[in-house]
Amino acid sequence: MKQFLLVLTLLLSGCTTIERLAELQNPPVEKGYEQYQPERAGASFHGHVEQLARQLLNTTNHFNIGQPILVGTFLPANTLSEEKNDSLSPFGIQIQESFVTFLTQAGLKVTEFKVQKQVIISDQADRFMSRDVNSLENNITADYLLVGHYVQQENELVVNARIIDLSNKTVVAAATDYIPMNAMWSHEKVKLKNEKLYRGEY
Secondary structure (H helix, E strand, O other): OHHHHHHHHHHHHHHHHHHHHHHHHOOOOOOOOOOOOHHHHOOOHHHHHHHHHHHHHHOOOOOOOOOEEEEOOOEEOOOOOOOOOOOOHHHHHHHHHHHHHHHHHOOOEEOOOOEEEEEEEOOOOEEEEOOOHHHEOOOOOOOEEEEEEEEEEOOEEEEEEEEEEOOOOEEEEEEEEEEEHHHOOOOOOEEEEOOEEEEOOO
16 A cells, blocks of 8 residues: 555656646746735845746746856846946856846756866865856856846835747847845945935935
């Protein structure tokens, strides 16, 4: 009897895995997106990015999950360059890191292009990754890019994400959502921004 229950459990778990793979390979024609709900996603920054990732993958057209994709750092929309404001820079980096997690969990082939040619070993740490171009591989193959930009609006960020097919520069998926500024840090009554003091709400 115990052996029968074990076999039945394995079969049921196997069906779940097969059904999940089938959904990824053959997404439903009718696509919908539920707006962010705090009670479901939680107040964490990672939870907010998850809602953005779900929306992005829910709008994907002509996308092959077996082809490699690169995920870039999210940048301010008005400059498309590194954020000079230290208070906002971590947002763009964490959005990138969260998207790498979610895309990998969804079964996409994410290429980590920051892996170094050689391991750097020191007394304090062993480093496998770098942002120094000279330490990285010269040729990195990818078929898709996930890029994104954000705009600060009062106490939240308007975040835009899109997947681009590199073969023809076509946007094959796009999403926009809002992330509260205090999702990463708790709200401060007084903070320094652009070398000026700002007083928050009491």
